[in-house]
Amino acid sequence: MSDRLKSFKNKGLLDADESRRRRKEGAVELRKEKRAENMLKRRNIPLEDIEDDSFEQINGTGALSLYELVAQAKSADPTVKLTCVQQARKELSKGTNPPIDELISAGIVPILVESLDDDENAALQFEATWALTNIASGTSVQTREVVAKGAVPKFVRLLSSPHEHVREQS
Numbered sequence: 001m002s003d004r005l006k007s008f009k010n011k012g013l014l015d016a017d018e019s020r021r022r023r024k025e026g027a028v029e030l031r032k033e034k035r036a037e038n039m040l041k042r043r044n045i046p047l048e049d050i051e052d053d054s055f056e057q058i059n060g061t062g063a064l065s066l067y068e069l070v071a072q073a074k075s076a077d078p079t080v081k082l083t084c085v086q087q088a089r090k091e092l093s094k095g096t097n098p099p100i101d102e103l104i105s106a107g108i109v110p111i112l113v114e115s116l117d118d119d120e121n122a123a124l125q126f127e128a129t130w131a132l133t134n135i136a137s138g139t140s141v142q143t144r145e146v147v148a149k150g151a152v153p154k155f156v157r158l159l160s161s162p163h164e165h166v167r168e169q170s
Contacts, residue, residue: 032095066091066099070106082124085115089131100138109135109149116154122163129158129169 069091073084088108092098103109108131115121115128132155136146146152158170 029095036093066102066106066108070103070108070111073108073111078118078121078124081115082121082127085112085124085127085131088112089127089134092131092134098134100135100142104135104142104145109145109151113146113149113151113154116151116158122161122166125158125161125166126163126169129155129166133169 069084069087073081073088075081075084088103092100092103112128112132112135115124116132118124132146132151136143136151155170158166161167161170
């Protein structure tokens with residue numbers, strides 16, 4: 001019987017455990033993608049907004065390094081800052097291997113935490129909150145970095161924000 005299975009299914013390349021593991025991983029990835037899509041729908045963020053080109057409009061090339069991104073996120077111009085924080089959030093939202101440690105070492109966390117105080121710019125607060133929660137969902141060291149920079153009290157304060165999408169994200 002095993003000869004028949006080897007000649008038929010997966011041609012003997014995978015054993016049952018390996019096949020089961022791959023199926024489970026695929027199912028988990030599909031559930032994660034569906035959950036993220038549903039979350040975007042609940043936040044009323046069109047999926048095409050995720051792929052916008054505002055980042056390319058700011059720097060002209062669309063190929064900033066993470067350190068250049070962090071440097072531009074320190075800008076006093078609210079449009080530039082929002083676009084850079086949004087791009088950092090997009091980098092942190094990548095499905096596989098987001099550059100969390102690289103962005104932490106580039107210095108993004110203090111900028112994101114500072115952005116939580118900008119009550120005049122709900123979009124910036126939303127993007128910064130989203131990026132910080134993505135960082136905090138990483139390893140315990142990454143979570144400690146977010147906590148050490150003082151984000152938790154600011155998250156608590158944002159729970160009473162007049163903007164529903166900011167409250168939900170925090």
